[in-house]
Amino acid sequence: MNVAKLAPHFIARELRERYRGSFTGFGWALLQPLLQLAIYSFVFVQVFKARLPGADAPGYVPFLVVGLWPWAAFSDAIARATSSIQDNAGLIGKVALPRAVLVLAPCAASFLLHMAGFVAIVVALALAGKGILLAWLPVALLLYVPLFVLAFGFALALAALQVFVRDLAQVIGQALMLMMFLSPVFYTRANLPADWQGALDLNPFTFYAESFRSLLLGYGDFDLHRLLVACAIALVALAAGHWLFRRLDPHFEDFL
Amino acid sequence: MSRLLVRTHGLGKSYPRSHRSADRLRALGRLLGGRADPDAHVVLHDVTLDVHRGESVGIIGANGAGKSTLLKLITGVLTPTRGTVEVHGDVGALLELGAGFHLEYSGRDNIAMAAALRGLSARELEARLPDIIAFADIGDYIDEPVKHYSSGMVVRLGFAVVASLAPDLLITDEVLAVGDESFQRKCVRWMERYLAGGGTLLLVSHSMYHIQKLCRRALWLRDGTVAGYGDVHEITQAYLAWHERNSATAGEAATARAGLEFSLGTIELNGEGGEAPASIACGGRLHVRAPIVSRDGRVPIAMVGLVRADGTPVYGVSTEMDGVTLRADADGRYVADVAFEGLPVLPGSYTVRLHVLDPEGVRLFDTQERGLVVRGESREFGLVRLDHRWAATQERGHG
Structure with a gap:
């Protein structure tokens, strides 16, 4: 009984569970980020009159879409996976199973839903003539792979720690909000004072926000060197998360 | 494999x-x-x-x-x-x-x-x-x-x-x-x-x-x-006996405060002491023996009983019913000593109980019990083997 064999069952269960009881079913997966997008567009475009620097700058809405959807996948995966071990206490106490699959399921489900939403809205924007480089979409989707690895690494560590530190689930929501505002999701690097621009690279999500835009909007350059660094960071996060999870896994049942 | x-x-x-x-x-x-x-x-x-x-x-x-x-x-x-x-x-x-x-x-x-x-x-x-x-x-x-x-x-x-x-x-x-x-x-x-x-x-x-x-x-x-x-019957017997003793100890505390006039020592079955259940063959001899301490030297009444593992009583009798008087040894100790020749109970697990009562036979002072396993193969039903004879057969059957 291994993770790979069980994962499809748990991911399917997670997907069903997430939208069970809601009227729109899976539609909600698309609706929720759309609503979010509407709110942010209103605030930034209508109220703050946000303008992107540069002569070839895209419109603000495509700019936001391309950065916000990957972020939604990343943060939703982490937020949901953090409590996954605690939520499955009943199962853990009754059935012997590889517990990492309980963390994998919400992560994978979040990415699948948000990637589907991403494809839909990017195609919609391209059809609406918003300057999307649609040919690059398959390449852009590959960026989700290291992003998922990064999120899963964080999720493993957080889910294991959550068993011992119950406040974590509350804290993580705020921490993710902070991380979002400290990455160029709503602004560009050029909007920051020159001294702070380099600090942006400390945030692992910065690379993804900038690279998605470079690929799909032609806004900024795509740097292969930074891609390698991002992949390395993702693998280190996974290794660290996996180490912590393995270390604490035998003791979950004692503290649930 | x-x-x-x-x-x-x-x-x-x-x-x-x-x-x-x-x-x-x-x-x-x-x-x-x-x-x-x-x-x-x-x-x-x-x-x-x-x-x-x-x-x-x-x-x-x-x-x-x-x-x-x-x-x-x-x-x-x-x-x-x-x-x-x-x-x-x-x-x-x-x-x-x-x-x-x-x-x-x-x-x-x-x-x-x-x-x-x-x-x-x-x-x-x-x-x-x-x-x-x-x-x-x-x-x-x-x-x-x-x-x-x-x-x-x-x-x-x-x-x-x-x-x-x-x-x-x-x-x-x-x-x-x-x-x-x-x-x-x-x-x-x-x-x-x-x-x-x-x-x-x-x-x-x-x-x-x-x-x-x-x-x-x-x-x-x-x-x-x-x-x-080990064997399911021996272990469950020992476990049930332990439970009985536990609840008896809880009850004993109260009796001890009132002053235990009569108390029983541990039971020997066929000469074996200890707490493990004794084992006899079906139809074998069972000898039950336990010392009784009488605080005031009065002559107690002893009662012996046999119950099946599920609690069904099989037989019980006291010295008073049989018109027997226990006799003290030099130290003022009495001994309940009773033997059953050819115990007719069917194979299975049983408990032997001994009780000690005051001379009037009114108050129960102490209880001890031991597990007993009766060995043997039998397809008969019930608790005991009753002596019987089938008239329809030529051979004289017994059991």
């Missing part, structure tokens, strides 16, 4: 004391630092046990003796604090209630999940689904969320899933206690078939009837340690 199915060696489990959140934080630091927990609560200590294929072991013990913990360790749900567990085969476990069902999902969905967890492919599941649903026999509830189920239905469904998988090792924890009569019978019949087919069973139950019916061997856990492991 190895004969040995489960082997535990020096198995121990301690639970951390984690009432407050600060305890959890400290525990986290300890676990990451690899240090041991100094004030963990030990629930299981040094359990060494071998279970071979085809064996059926009943696990008995008072509440909190560590039975469920042992099963969880063998299942792999818990990680041992000390010692090792090896299991050479696949395990189907029904631990307490629920079997890990998701309350929001229907019975059908939960069957699918449980099957996946046990490594069944979608096709294998489809083939077995009708059997599982038929065995659970919960009607239209199969499509209702499990949260609407009664506890009996949850167990029905859980047992049906485990039963359909026919694992090498079946572990059940108080499953029979929840189901109704008909389901109990169904489970017992299924387990008997499973055992006859070479299955291996670990059964936790408080019902000695079920333990004796289904298990050949028994493991008695007392305060997390093994108090006995």
Whole structure:
């Protein structure tokens, strides 16, 4: 009984569970980020009159879409996976199973839903003539792979720690909000004072926000060197998360 | 395929004391630092046990003796604090209630999940689904969320899933206690078939009837340690006797305050002392003997009784009924000494009880008991072998 064999069952269960009881079913997966997008567009475009620097700058809405959807996948995966071990206490106490699959399921489900939403809205924007480089979409989707690895690494560590530190689930929501505002999701690097621009690279999500835009909007350059660094960071996060999870896994049942 | 199915060696489990959140934080630091927990609560200590294929072991013990913990360790749900567990085969476990069902999902969905967890492919599941649903026999509830189920239905469904998988090792924890009569019978019949087919069973139950019916061997856990492991009748006898003594001690405290005028020493059966059950052949001689201390030197009345393991009285008689007066030795000690020649009880497990009463035969002062196993093979019914003769036959039959 291994993770790979069980994962499809748990991911399917997670997907069903997430939208069970809601009227729109899976539609909600698309609706929720759309609503979010509407709110942010209103605030930034209508109220703050946000303008992107540069002569070839895209419109603000495509700019936001391309950065916000990957972020939604990343943060939703982490937020949901953090409590996954605690939520499955009943199962853990009754059935012997590889517990990492309980963390994998919400992560994978979040990415699948948000990637589907991403494809839909990017195609919609391209059809609406918003300057999307649609040919690059398959390449852009590959960026989700290291992003998922990064999120899963964080999720493993957080889910294991959550068993011992119950406040974590509350804290993580705020921490993710902070991380979002400290990455160029709503602004560009050029909007920051020159001294702070380099600090942006400390945030692992910065690379993804900038690279998605470079690929799909032609806004900024795509740097292969930074891609390698991002992949390395993702693998280190996974290794660290996996180490912590393995270390604490035998003791979950004692503290649930 | 190895004969040995489960082997535990020096198995121990301690639970951390984690009432407050600060305890959890400290525990986290300890676990990451690899240090041991100094004030963990030990629930299981040094359990060494071998279970071979085809064996059926009943696990008995008072509440909190560590039975469920042992099963969880063998299942792999818990990680041992000390010692090792090896299991050479696949395990189907029904631990307490629920079997890990998701309350929001229907019975059908939960069957699918449980099957996946046990490594069944979608096709294998489809083939077995009708059997599982038929065995659970919960009607239209199969499509209702499990949260609407009664506890009996949850167990029905859980047992049906485990039963359909026919694992090498079946572990059940108080499953029979929840189901109704008909389901109990169904489970017992299924387990008997499973055992006859070479299955291996670990059964936790408080019902000695079920333990004796289904298990050949028994493991008695007392305060997390093994108090006995062996033949089911001997172990259950010893366990029941221990229970009796425990409740007797609770009662004795009150008697002792009132001043125990008469007290019994331990019972010797056929010259054997100790606490283990004695064993005689069917139709053999039983000699019961125990010293009685009389504080005031008054002559007590002794009463001897024989009850079957399930509590059914077989026979009881006192010195007063037989018109016998006990005689004191030089130290002022009396001895209850009675022999049954050719004890006619049928093979099985019994308890011998001795009581001591005041000379008036009004107040009961002390009780002692010992287990007794009557050996032999017999297909007769009832408690005792009654002397009889069939008129229709030529030969003069006896029994």
